[in-house]
Amino acid sequence: xxxxxxxxxxxxxxxxxxxxxxxxxxxxxxxxxxxxxxxxxxxxxxxxxxxxxxxxxxxxxxxxxxxxxxxxxxxxxxxxxxxxxxxxxxxxxxxxxxxxxxxxxxxxxxxxxxxxxxxxxxxxxxxxxxxxxxxxxxxxxxxxxxxxxxxxxxxxxxxxxxxxxxxxxxxxxxxxxxxxxxxxxxxxxxxxxxxxxxxxxxxxxxxxxxxxxxxxxxxxxxxxxxxxxxxxxxxxxxxxxxxxxxxxxxxxxxxxxxxxxxxxxxxxxxxxxxxxxxxxxxxxxxxxxxxxxxxxxxxxxxxxxxxxxxxxxxxxxxxxxxx
Amino acid sequence: xxxxxxxxxxxxxxxxxxxxxxxxxxxxxxxxxxxxxxxxxxxxxxxxxxxxxxxxxxxxxxxxxxxxxxxxxxxxxxxxxxxxxxxxxxxxxxxxxxxxxxxxxxxxxxxxxxxxxxxxxxxxxxxxxxxxxxxxxxxxxxxxxxxxxxxxxxxxxxxxxxxxxxxxxxxxxxxxxxxxxxxxxxxxxxxxxxxxxxxxxxxxxxxxxxxxxxxxxxxxxxxxxxxxxxxxxxxxxxxxxxxxxxxxxxxxxxxxxxxxxxxxxxxxxxxxxxxxxxxxxxxxxxxxxxxxxx
Numbered sequence: 001x002x003x004x005x006x007x008x009x010x011x012x013x014x015x016x017x018x019x020x021x022x023x024x025x026x027x028x029x030x031x032x033x034x035x036x037x038x039x040x041x042x043x044x045x046x047x048x049x050x051x052x053x054x055x056x057x058x059x060x061x062x063x064x065x066x067x068x069x070x071x072x073x074x075x076x077x078x079x080x081x082x083x084x085x086x087x088x089x090x091x092x093x094x095x096x097x098x099x100x101x102x103x104x105x106x107x108x109x110x111x112x113x114x115x116x117x118x119x120x121x122x123x124x125x126x127x128x129x130x131x132x133x134x135x136x137x138x139x140x141x142x143x144x145x146x147x148x149x150x151x152x153x154x155x156x157x158x159x160x161x162x163x164x165x166x167x168x169x170x171x172x173x174x175x176x177x178x179x180x181x182x183x184x185x186x187x188x189x190x191x192x193x194x195x196x197x198x199x200x201x202x203x204x205x206x207x208x209x210x211x212x213x214x215x216x217x218x219x220x221x222x223x224x225x226x227x228x229x230x231x232x233x234x235x236x237x238x239x240x241x242x243x244x245x246x247x248x249x250x251x252x253x254x255x256x257x258x259x260x261x262x263x264x265x266x267x268x269x270x271x272x273x274x275x276x277x278x279x280x281x282x283x284x285x286x287x288x289x290x291x292x293x294x295x296x297x298x299x300x301x302x303x304x305x306x307x308x309x310x311x312x313x314x315x316x317x318x319x320x321x322x323x
Numbered sequence: 324x325x326x327x328x329x330x331x332x333x334x335x336x337x338x339x340x341x342x343x344x345x346x347x348x349x350x351x352x353x354x355x356x357x358x359x360x361x362x363x364x365x366x367x368x369x370x371x372x373x374x375x376x377x378x379x380x381x382x383x384x385x386x387x388x389x390x391x392x393x394x395x396x397x398x399x400x401x402x403x404x405x406x407x408x409x410x411x412x413x414x415x416x417x418x419x420x421x422x423x424x425x426x427x428x429x430x431x432x433x434x435x436x437x438x439x440x441x442x443x444x445x446x447x448x449x450x451x452x453x454x455x456x457x458x459x460x461x462x463x464x465x466x467x468x469x470x471x472x473x474x475x476x477x478x479x480x481x482x483x484x485x486x487x488x489x490x491x492x493x494x495x496x497x498x499x500x501x502x503x504x505x506x507x508x509x510x511x512x513x514x515x516x517x518x519x520x521x522x523x524x525x526x527x528x529x530x531x532x533x534x535x536x537x538x539x540x541x542x543x544x545x546x547x548x549x550x551x552x553x554x555x556x557x558x559x560x561x562x563x564x565x566x567x568x569x570x571x572x573x574x575x576x577x578x579x580x581x582x583x584x585x586x587x588x589x590x591x592x593x594x595x596x597x598x599x600x601x602x603x604x605x606x607x608x609x610x611x612x613x614x615x616x617x
Contacts, residue, residue, distance in 0.1 A: 048427075060462050150367075260551040282555075298460065302457065
């Protein structure tokens with residue numbers, strides 16, 4: 001949720017499509033006549049939504065940032081202002097650095113796997129016409145499944161005793177590994193599960209981009225003798241780079257701040273091998289009950305997420321793919 | 324294709340053969356990828372479905388994909404749980420409540436953003452930027468503390484309000500995109516006929532906006548139905564949890580795991596939604612992607 005509109009510019013002109021020929025003839029005049037009856041109407045209409053969003057999104061984050069500057073000397077004691085001490089302690093804590101590295105592996109793994117699979121699937125879907133609706137409906141199935149349910153499914157698939165995967169491996173005469181008891185493999189499983197839940201939106205985004213490509217470009221390239229791979233690499237991928245950037249932003253947002261899959265699949269284990277930053281925040285807050293310290297971690301994640309988004313958009317702009 | 328037909332007559336038979344093979348290979352390749360896509364998506368679901376119909380012993384004893392002694396024990400064990408039943412009802416209430424509240428707030432706001440010029444229209448940007456920067460994760464601790472402070476822990480209304488806050492930006496954004504495409508002329512015609520604002524909205528705007536509203540209602544419902552982080556933070560007692568939390572707790576039990584039960588639970592959280600979803604899949608896909616590429 002709330003992921004799909006990144007990297008785009010909201011159009012603030014009301015009721016106007018850019019490039020519409022009627023744009024100039026219509027103007028403020030009609031706005032005034034439509035709005036004429038009451039100057040208050042727009043404020044009354046929009047105020048509840050603006051207030052709700054401010055109270056439930058903006059305020060909690062400011063509250064969190066502010067409260068991360070306090071600390072209770074002991075559990076239940078009144079909180080005292082400690083400045084940035086929560087942050088300096090956080091940076092001095094090896095557990096934090098461990099979680100940061102685990103998060104980096106997790107986010108990077110999900111980005112690579114998600115983008116590669118997303119591109120392959122989107123290109124293939126783009127070539128299908130008649131069965132597209134059916135295939136798209138299948139594609140989107142994970143979108144309606146909660147993170148926890150997805151994690152339960154992956155626990156069953158990767159179960160080392162009866163999971164079908166190990167059954168298959170045993171069939172070929174090998175011993176299947178304990179997927180969730182080995183640190184490296186657990187990370188792999190968590191990455192696969194997270195990508196499984198995030199892929200539908202990635203595919204839809206990329207597919208929407210591919211479907212806007214003017215086929216005359218591709219035809220021209222075909223006349224010039226470009227093979228399918230070359231057309232994809234030199235034409236389609238640059239043409240859908242805005243959608244690739246949006247997918248990257250969304251995937252890294254979703255994985256950097258993703259808690260449900262990891263918590264329900266491995267709980268950060270085995271031996272903290274999948275203890276990502278959100279897991280670290282969760283256990284600090286709700287296991288150790290150190291709320292202010294958890295708020296420092298949460299604030300760090302929010303800032304990191306904003307910085308990453310900024311980096312993607314800047315890089316994309318530098319290479320002239322996104323306006 | 325047009326390029327190939329144009330040059331076909333100039334090709335030697337050998338070239339034509341190579342081109343035909345390549346075309347066939349390409350088509351096969353596409354179907355291989357699509358088959359992989361279907362397996363990737365469906366396999367975990369089918370496997371879960373298969374396990375949900377096995378007995379606890381058969382999960383390891385009977386390796387077949389199709390259970391040899393299909394049983395409803397898994398489902399029965401879940402339905403017998405007090406936690407499941409109350410969580411199911413809670414999820415339903417919270418989902419519907421979130422849908423209704425989201426629509427009630429988003430429709431007027433989006434209409435105002437599209438149809439009126441007023442100070443504060445730039446706040447529309449708020450709706451596009453904030454959710455990018457503020458994930459549910461960042462809200463867990465602050466909302467938990469605020470709810471404790473307000474004495475609002477464990478209440479369904481708290482969940483509804485919190486979920487509405489997270490869904491609202493997308494809802495407004497999608498509706499703005501939709502209202503921009505409702506022809507202004509229709510409303511002007513109604514106005515010429517003497518319809519005041521409430522009547523225009525009631526008889527012109529809302530009927531036209533119905534598909535968009537259904538889409539947003541479903542998206543909001545899905546969000547509330549599946550949300551896990553905030554439920555984790557905002558509920559603590561058994562009677563007030565929603566389905567994901569209850570399922571999570573079921574996986575946390577130690578000892579002999581009730582695997583068919585977990586599988587059945589997961590399936591039952593999906594089933595009610597699949598029917599709604601399949602009927603309006605087209606709207607939803609259109610909604611998601613139009614929000615994305617606009």
